[in-house]
Amino acid sequence: MDSAPEMLRRTLRERGLRMTPQRQLVLDAVTELEHATPEQICQRIQQRTPTVNITTVYRTLDLLEQLGLVRHTHLGHGAPTYSVDAHEHVHLVCHRCGALDEVPCEALAALGEQLHAARGFHLDASHLALSGVCADCSVGDQELP
CATH class of the missing domain: 1.10.10.10 (Winged helix-like DNA-binding domain superfamily/Winged helix DNA-binding domain)
Incomplete structure (x- = not known):
């Protein structure tokens, strides 16, 4: 290489x-x-x-x-x-504290298959960031029934 x-x-x-x-x-x-x-x-x-x-x-x-x-x-x-370019993974960005985490692109394989089957769309998960709340920031958050 x-x-x-x-x-x-x-x-x-x-x-x-x-x-x-x-x-x-x-x-x-x-x-x-x-x-x-x-x-x-x-x-x-x-x-x-x-x-x-x-x-x-x-x-x-x-x-x-x-x-x-x-x-x-x-x-x-x-x-x-x-x-x-070889650095491929899905970015997980906490919109509260700004923490950045990474998961393998394969974590979105099922979504990619669904999008392809339903829309003919080819997902490039290696060029993707998902926004949410990290585990540290969600401590104490509880969903109401």
Whole structure:
């Protein structure tokens, strides 16, 4: 299996694009942070290379997503969160405290089958965030009969 730098270099070369240090820095930051907004990615990069700005990060994220190397998910309000493409799971976001949890995509297999049978729709659960209330926040919540 190719490392992130090798995969990026090969993908860029196949598309007739060149490898730049900024592209590598952005992909490295996404890989290291696992889930990160463009601002968090920029902050990580600027710790090593202060001259990289947020505009470069946004442009590079767009390119990396077009190349299929990263993906974004909206985990609530605000900026999207980026992760490497191979990082697949369903995000569970607590809308009270903001906690983030993950479950395997297979957890939504039955729903995917129902949607396909009823609507011909193919669910991509790897690009999905579900909002609800986490176990910690729901302590003390009781439904009335």
